[in-house]
Amino acid sequence: MSSRWILAAGAAALAIATPTLAQRGGGDNKGGGGKPAKADHAQHGGGAKPDRAGPGHDRAGGGGGKQARVETSGGQMRHAQVDRPKGPDKMRAAKPNRADMRENDRATARNDSKRDRVRAEKGGDRVRVADRDRTDRDSLRLDDRNRDQFDGSRLVRFDDDERGFRGLANGCPPGLAGKNELCLPPGQYKKLGSVLPAAFASRTLDGAYSQWYRDDDRYMYRNDGDYIYRVNRNGGLIDALFPSADRDFSYYPVGMNYPSEFDQYNVPYQYRSFYPEGGDYDYRYGDGAIYQVDPSTNAIQSIVALLAGDLGVGQQMPSNYGAYNVPLGYRDRYYDTPDASYRYNDGYIYQADPKTQLITAVISALV
Amino acid sequence: MNKPLMLGCAAALVLVGCGKQGDSAATSEPAAERAGSDTLAAGLGDNARLADAARAAGLEPTLAGPGPYTLLAPNDAAFDKLPAGALDTLMTPEGRAELTAILTHHILPGTILAADIGKAIDAGKGKALIATIGGGTLTATRDGDKIVLADAAGTRAVVTMADQERSNGVLHQIDSVLMPTQ
Numbered sequence: 368m369s370s371r372w373i374l375a376a377g378a379a380a381l382a383i384a385t386p387t388l389a390q391r392g393g394g395d396n397k398g399g400g401g402k403p404a405k406a407d408h409a410q411h412g413g414g415a416k417p418d419r420a421g422p423g424h425d426r427a428g429g430g431g432g433k434q435a436r437v438e439t440s441g442g443q444m445r446h447a448q449v450d451r452p453k454g455p456d457k458m459r460a461a462k463p464n465r466a467d468m469r470e471n472d473r474a475t476a477r478n479d480s481k482r483d484r485v486r487a488e489k490g491g492d493r494v495r496v497a498d499r500d501r502t503d504r505d506s507l508r509l510d511d512r513n514r515d516q517f518d519g520s521r522l523v524r525f526d527d528d529e530r531g532f533r534g535l536a537n538g539c540p541p542g543l544a545g546k547n548e549l550c551l552p553p554g555q556y557k558k559l560g561s562v563l564p565a566a567f568a569s570r571t572l573d574g575a576y577s578q579w580y581r582d583d584d585r586y587m588y589r590n591d592g593d594y595i596y597r598v599n600r601n602g603g604l605i606d607a608l609f610p611s612a613d614r615d616f617s618y619y620p621v622g623m624n625y626p627s628e629f630d631q632y633n634v635p636y637q638y639r640s641f642y643p644e645g646g647d648y649d650y651r652y653g654d655g656a657i658y659q660v661d662p663s664t665n666a667i668q669s670i671v672a673l674l675a676g677d678l679g680v681g682q683q684m685p686s687n688y689g690a691y692n693v694p695l696g697y698r699d700r701y702y703d704t705p706d707a708s709y710r711y712n713d714g715y716i717y718q719a720d721p722k723t724q725l726i727t728a729v730i731s732a733l734v
Numbered sequence: 735m736n737k738p739l740m741l742g743c744a745a746a747l748v749l750v751g752c753g754k755q756g757d758s759a760a761t762s763e764p765a766a767e768r769a770g771s772d773t774l775a776a777g778l779g780d781n782a783r784l785a786d787a788a789r790a791a792g793l794e795p796t797l798a799g800p801g802p803y804t805l806l807a808p809n810d811a812a813f814d815k816l817p818a819g820a821l822d823t824l825m826t827p828e829g830r831a832e833l834t835a836i837l838t839h840h841i842l843p844g845t846i847l848a849a850d851i852g853k854a855i856d857a858g859k860g861k862a863l864i865a866t867i868g869g870g871t872l873t874a875t876r877d878g879d880k881i882v883l884a885d886a887a888g889t890r891a892v893v894t895m896a897d898q899e900r901s902n903g904v905l906h907q908i909d910s911v912l913m914p915t916q
Contacts, residue, residue: 617831617835618831618834618835618838619831620791620792620827620830620831620834621791621792621830622827622830640764641762641764641765641768641799641800642762642764642765643762643764646762648762650762655867655868655869656796659761659795667792668792669761669792669793669794669795669796670791670792670793670795670796670834671761671762671765671795671796671799672765672795672796672799672800673796673803673838673841673867673868674867675843675865675867675869677843677865685865686863687863687864687865687871688865689854689857689858689862689863689864690846690850690851690853690854690862690864690874691846691850691853691854692804692842692843692844692845692846692850693844693845694802694844694845695802695845695899695904710844711802711843711844711845712843712844713843
C-alpha cells in the first residue's frame with residue numbers, strides 16, 4: 368500500500384522587525400511577480416519561489432558536478448576537495464524511498480522527461496514543472512529564456528534563431544555543453560574551497576531564501592538554481608553549499624546521516640537563536656526542515672522545525688494561502704483590510720495587495 | 735488529557751536536556767522556552783496514535799517548538815480507517831520517510847482558526863485551498879456547519895473539534911488521515 372501513498376507532491380516575538388525588513392518587489396531586479404523561482408535578481412529581491420505545487424507536481428533534485436567534503440576539526444573548517452561526479456545524486460540516493468516517494472509525481476512529469484527542474488508560477492498557484500533527468504539541458508535553456516524575459520538575468524545563451532544564437536550546443540559553447548547551467552568548465556563549478564565563479568556574483572537569492580540567508584559582513588550567499596553557495600568575504604571562497612530547491616515533499620528521515628557534503632551550519636537566519644551553532648547538537652537545514660543532528664555520528668535525530676518556503680516579496684501570493692494564518696499574538700496589528708492582506712510563513716508576516724495578490728513587504732519577524 | 739507527547743519528559747521545558755544522545759524528543763532550550771508548555775506536542779493526549787507516529791518520525795520537537803503551526807490531528811479512529819498494518823509499516827525505519835511526508839501533510843503554516851477557513855471558503859465561493867507545510871494542498875469546503883478538508887485523492891476529513899489553541903499554534907481534530915497524493 369505504501370507506494371500508493373507516496374507523495375507528490377513562532378509566535379512569540381523577540382521583536383517585531385521593523386517594516387524596513389520589507390523589501391519592495393518589482394523593478395531593478397528585485398522582484399517581479401510571477402518570476403520563475405530560478406530567476407535571479409538582486410539580494411532582497413522578490414521573485415517567485417513557487418517551490419511547491421498543488422498535487423501532482425514535483426521538484427527534482429540537483430544536478431551533477433563535483434562535490435566536496437567539509438570536515439570540522441577543532442572548530443575550524445577544513446575543505447577537502449572530493450571528486451564526486453554525482454554528488455547531488457548521492458544525496459538524493461541517501462534518502463530512503465525517495466525515488467519511490469516521487470513516483471506519483473513522476474507520472475505527472477514523465478511526459479516531459481527530458482525537462483530539467485523548472486519552476487514556474489501560474490496565476491498565483493504554486494506550480495512546479497519538474498523533472499530530474501539532466502541528460503538534456505534544452506529545456507533548462509528554454510526556462511532560461513523565459514527567465515530572461517522576466518528579469519534579464521540570463522547568463523546562458525541558447526539556440527535561438529530570432530536572437531542569433533544558433534550554433535551553441537545546449538546553450539553552451541562546444542565542449543561545455545551540458546556541463547552545468549553556466550557553461551563553466553569542469554573544475555570551476557560547485558566546489559567547496561574554490562573561488563566563487565564570477566558568473567555567480569550577481570546571482571543573489573530570491574524568494575524566501577533572500578530572507579533566510581542574508582549577506583552580512585562575513586558571508587554572502589549566491590544561488591545557481593540548484594545550490595546556495597555561502598562565500599566567505601575574506602578570500603571569496605565557497606565555504607558551504609547546500610541544495611536550494613531540493614524539496615519534493617520528502618524529508619530526510621530520522622536515522623539517516625545528514626549528507627556530509629552539505630554538513631555546515633546553515634540554519635535560516637530567523638531560526639538561529641533557537642537552533643544555534645556550537646551546542647550539544649548540530650542543526651542543519653535541508654529539504655524544508657531543520658534537523659537536529661548528532662555531532663558524533665552525523666545521524667539525524669529529529670526534525671525540529673518545518674519551513675514552507677512559499678512566500679517572497681515580489682511574488683504572487685499562492686492561491687492556497689487564501690486562509691488568514693497570522694499567529695494569534697499579531698492579529699490585532701496585522702489583519703486583512705481592503706488595502707492589505709497578511710499571511711504568515713516561516714517566521715515572517717508578509718503583506719500582500721489584495722487586488723493584485725502581489726506580496727509587497729515582509730512586515731515582521733516572529734522568531 | 736494533554737498527556738505530553740514526549741515520554742519521559744513531561745513538560746516542554748523539561749524536554750530540554752532530556753538526554754543528549756539519541757533522544758529525539760529533546761529540543762533546544764531557546765526553542766522550548768519560546769514555545770511554552772502548552773504546545774501542540776503536549777496537546778495530543780487524545781491522539782495517541784498520532785503522537786506515536788509523530789514520535790516515530792522525529793517530529794515531536796517541531797510540535798514542541800516555536801511554530802506556530804496549525805495541526806490537523808487525525809483522531810485514533812481515523813487511523814483505524816487505514817489498511818490493516820499500514821501504520822505499523824509506516825512506523826518502521828523503512829517507512830519513516832513516508833510517514834514524515836504524511837504527517838507533514840497535516841501541518842499547516844501559521845495559525846489558521848476554523849473561522850479563518852470558513853472565511854476563505856466563503857471568499858472562494860464554497861471552496862478554499864490550503865497549503866500544507868509539506869508542500870501539498872488541501873481543499874476546504876463546508877458540509878452543513880462542519881468544515882471538511884479533502885486531499886488530492888478526494889479523501890474527506892471532517893473537523894470534529896476545532897480551535898484547540900496551543901502556545902505554538904492551533905489544533906483541529908479530524909476524523910480521517912489525509913494523504914499527500916493518491
